[in-house]
Amino acid sequence: MTIADMIRVLRAKVLCGEDRLExxxxxxxxxxxxxxxxxxxxxxxxLITGLTNPHVLRxxxxxxxxxxxxxxxKIPGEEILDQAREQGLVVITTRxxxxxxxxxxxxxxxxxxxxxxxxxxxRL
Amino acid sequence: MxxxxxxxxxxxxxxxxxxxxxxxxxxxxxxKQLGVSAGVLRRVSVASYEVELNLVIxxxxxxxxxxxxxxxxxxxxxxxxxxxxxxxxAMREGWSTxxxxxxxxxxxxxxxxxxxKRNADEFDIESQLGTGTTIRMGFLLx
Ligand SMILES: Nc1ncnc2c1ncn2[C@@H]1O[C@H](COP(=O)(O)OP(=O)(O)OP(=O)(O)O)[C@@H](O)[C@H]1O
Ligand SMILES: [Mg+2]
Numbered sequence: 001m002t003i004a005d006m007i008r009v010l011r012a013k014v015l016c017g018e019d020r021l022e023x024x025x026x027x028x029x030x031x032x033x034x035x036x037x038x039x040x041x042x043x044x045x046x047l048i049t050g051l052t053n054p055h056v057l058r059x060x061x062x063x064x065x066x067x068x069x070x071x072x073x074k075i076p077g078e079e080i081l082d083q084a085r086e087q088g089l090v091v092i093t094t095r096x097x098x099x100x101x102x103x104x105x106x107x108x109x110x111x112x113x114x115x116x117x118x119x120x121x122x123r124l
Numbered sequence: 125m126x127x128x129x130x131x132x133x134x135x136x137x138x139x140x141x142x143x144x145x146x147x148x149x150x151x152x153x154x155x156k157q158l159g160v161s162a163g164v165l166r167r168v169s170v171a172s173y174e175v176e177l178n179l180v181i182x183x184x185x186x187x188x189x190x191x192x193x194x195x196x197x198x199x200x201x202x203x204x205x206x207x208x209x210x211x212x213x214a215m216r217e218g219w220s221t222x223x224x225x226x227x228x229x230x231x232x233x234x235x236x237x238x239x240x241k242r243n244a245d246e247f248d249i250e251s252q253l254g255t256g257t258t259i260r261m262g263f264l265l266x
Contacts, residue, residue, distance in 0.1 A: 034177075035235035038170045039242075051230050055177075058145035059230075062152065062169040064162075 001025060001110060003067050003090050006046065009108045010094035010101055012069065016081050017090030023066050027113045030102050034059045040113050041065070048101055052076035057083050066090060071098035130154060130192040136179040141229065144180040147188050148172040151199075158192060160265065167243040168197050168263050174236040175201040175259055181226045183257065196245075197263040207253040215241070215249075 004021040007014065014021070026044040031037050032051045041047065043064040049056055052074050060068055068084070070076070070093040084091045094101050132154065134147035152169045160168070172188070179186050179201060186203025208214045215237050222232030241247045246262030 032230050033233040033235070034230040035174065035233040035239060038174060039235055039239050042166070053229050055141075055145065055229050055231075058149065058173065061149060062145075062173045063166065 001108065003046075003092070005108070006067070006069070006105065006110075007092055009104050010069070010092070010096060012092040012094040015070075015075065015091040015093055016085050017067075017088070020066070020088070020090050023090065025067055025110070028102070028105055028110050029113050030098050038062065040115050042113065045113055046110075048098055048105075050074060050098055052080065054080055054083065057087065057089070060089055061087050067092070069094060069101065071096060071101050126193045126195055128191060128193055130158065130190065132190045134176075134188045134190070136176055136186055136188055138180065138183055138185040139225075140180055141225070144177055145173060148176050151188075151190050154190070155192070155197065160197065164197065164263055164265060168199065171240040171243045171261050171263075172199055174239050175199065175261070177231060178236055179203055181222055181231055186256065194265065196265055199244075199259075199261045199263075201257075201259045203256045203258075205254055205256045207255055208249075208251040208257055209253060211249060211251055 003023050025046040028046045029037060029041050030048040032049055034055055037047060037059055041063055046067040046069060047065055048069040048071055050071050067090045073093055073095040075093055136147060151172050155165055176188055183203035184205045189200045191198040213219050217238045218234040220232045220234035226232050240261060244261035245264045248260040251257040
């Protein structure tokens with residue numbers, strides 16, 4: 001789906017990147033743990049998070065993420081949005097909780113990032 | 125020995141959360157300019173960010189160095205202590221001694237070192253209590 005589709009599904013508000021809402025997103029990840037995000041996310045993934053600190057943006061920058069969703073109506077400071085604009089990141093905020101936001105997106109057809117388990121870790 | 129295309133040293137201060145990640149952002153920019161492919165770029169960026177944040181969160185400060193030759197990208201993190209008492213434990217997914225400040229910012233999953241190892245083609249860690257920790261990571265080009 002496109003970011004514009006996500007905005008509709010989440011009844012979200014765009015905080016920056018209005019000109020790139022037709023960008024496609026293929027997978028999603030919901031986490032407040034940056035190392036988890038760094039472990040398996042790729043640039044086609046949208047990150048849903050409740051953390052509004054600059055490290056989330058730096059993490060997004062390392063992975064070339066295109067879209068960030070803040071849950072529970074969180075809105076970051078203006079300096080963070082400036083940084084997001086510089087990175088070319090679309091930032092949106094939804095009043096839904098992270099859980100509900102994920103549920104709505106899943107229902108609309110978005111899926112998680114496929115994880116490849118190395119042989120040694122395939123214990124489940 | 126092959127010729128060095130680029131060599132850069134980035135001092136990283138302990139607990140400087142404001143600047144944490146700046147070295148990695150610069151490394152990414154420089155490698156992109158050199159034309160390093162997207163896949164390698166992402167792996168270097170992830171490992172570099174993890175190792176830089178570890179310097180900020182866990183060490184007394186140190187230096188992150190970048191060296192590029194036609195064959196590989198080399199990242200070396202060398203810090204001034206306190207060293208890691210049990211390397212095997214530190215390398216385990218989920219093991220973390222990160223403090224509250226680091227956790228509140230989204231760190232402390234205990235995934236950084238395993239992430240580095242997974243992303244680098246060559247990974248080597250040495251640590252001595254009181255002296256410091258050195259991590260070397262190589263990423264093959266082409
Ligand atoms: N440079 C270092 N100096 C001292 N101890 C370190 C250093 N790097 C890592 N450690 C120790 O190893 C542990 C594991 O590191 P790792 O990067 O895997 O996880 P983390 O930093 O705690 O959490 P995360 O990386 O997921 O945010 C740390 O909690 C810390 O105890
Ligand atoms: Mg770490």
